[in-house]
Amino acid sequence: MTVLQLDRVTKKFGDFQALDQVSMELNKGEIYGFIGPNGAGKSTTIRILLGMLKATDGRATIFGKDAWKDAAEIHKRCAYVPGDVYVWPNLTGGEVIDVLLKMNGSYSEKKRDEWVERFQFDPTKKARSYSKGNRQKIALIAAFASEADLFILDEPTSGLDPLMEHTFQQGLREVKEAGKTVLLSSHILSEVEKLCDRVAIIRKGKIIERGTLNDLRHLTxxxxxxxxxxxxxxxxxxxxxxxxxxxxxxxxxxxxxxxxxxxxxxxxxxxxxxxxxxxPTLEDLFMRHYEERSSEENA
Incomplete structure (x- = not known):
């Protein structure tokens, strides 16, 4: 069953073309890796999926609904974690988590408390006192405690220490086992390699390769x-x-x-x-592919 689909999505900002006919399809119960360097178009793609940007051309759908026109309806079934979480400074961490969960819709207080403990998070402090890693924990706890069917994660482990990265990875495995779908944008290639069923590589706004890791390894x-x-x-x-x-x-x-x-x-x-x-690791594949593309362009 298709959960998320991009069909030849193009996005222009004036004369600058950020995305060039990007196509992608995520199926129910899979973790899909979305990788590329800064400026490649990952975050622009995600903003279109979230209904924050309107595509110049092409179509983006989630749960069969239009990502731009039906954004409010789609968001009831989605959990989103950005790479840099901003929170209300005068609320406690626990209050921020509760606000995020109530905005999302249905959630489990038991799951919320479980994830607070698993991420070793102190929910009693004012949000303005938290480090970057703790702000990430707020969004991750809210995501994992929700009843979302689709998780859209844009560099979600930024600022987390290795122990908390392991907790995050275990959380994603549990999400997958529950039949949920995940789009994971990450520059941590070892993370993508451990977790993802399929991968798409984006470069200068274009998807240059996609497939399972075994599909891609023949290239390196x-x-x-x-x-x-x-x-x-x-x-x-x-x-x-x-x-x-x-x-x-x-x-x-x-x-x-x-x-x-x-x-x-x-x-x-x-x-x-x-x-x-x-x-070869995914990093080997990634680096070789970029080097070859750069050589072709400079020839």
Missing amino acids: RMQMQVETRESPEGLAKLSGVHQLEEERGQFTFQADTDHMEEIIDYLNKYGVRKMESTP
């Missing part, structure tokens, strides 16, 4: 460490071998996955004593 390279009885002459010239280095008889290089069989057959001729391969 395995990190190889090999030791052979005889020196593998000509390895550097072999198709699919990149950045070959040799130290004390051990060869380290990157290998294109679609050439792995050919590379392994070649190395076997020289008597493989040891071979280790490390699958």
Whole structure:
């Protein structure tokens, strides 16, 4: 079941084109990663989904409703956490959480208290005294205690320490198990890699890649460490071998996955004593893809 859909959404601010025909589809019960550098268009996309901005062209729908025209109705079933949370300074943290929950609609006081404890949050202090990390906790507690069907999270762990990041990640897993849907915009690639079912990479307002992590990994390279009885002459010239280095008889290089069989057959001729391969991380994929795109544009 489709929960959220962007269909060729374009957004212009005067002569500047922030989004260029962005399309995306989120299904019920999945966590969808949305990654890209600052200025790539992540937050603009999210503001269109929240009905804060109107798309110049294209269509954005959530629960089958128009994100711009039906924003108030959609928000009753959504929880949103921005990357920088602003709160009412004269209210206590607990009062802010309650206001946010009442604005959202139905919620559970038991879940609210549970998440206050899990995030080790003191709700009795005035909001103006909280650090950035504690302000993030306010929004996260309100989100996890709500009965939302869709969670839209824009750099939600900004300012959290590693222990609280782990609590957040566990919360997302529980949300997924409950059949809820999550759009997670993040620059913490390890977080996306651990949590997301599918990923979209946005660059200069365009989606340049999308799919599961396995779908995307074919675009990048395995990190190889090999030791052979005889020196593998000509390895550097072999198709699919990149950045070959040799130290004390051990060869380290990157290998294109679609050439792995050919590379392994070649190395076997020289008597493989040891071979280790490390699958690429999302960060490897991300950096290589950007470097290649930049090289193409500058050529």
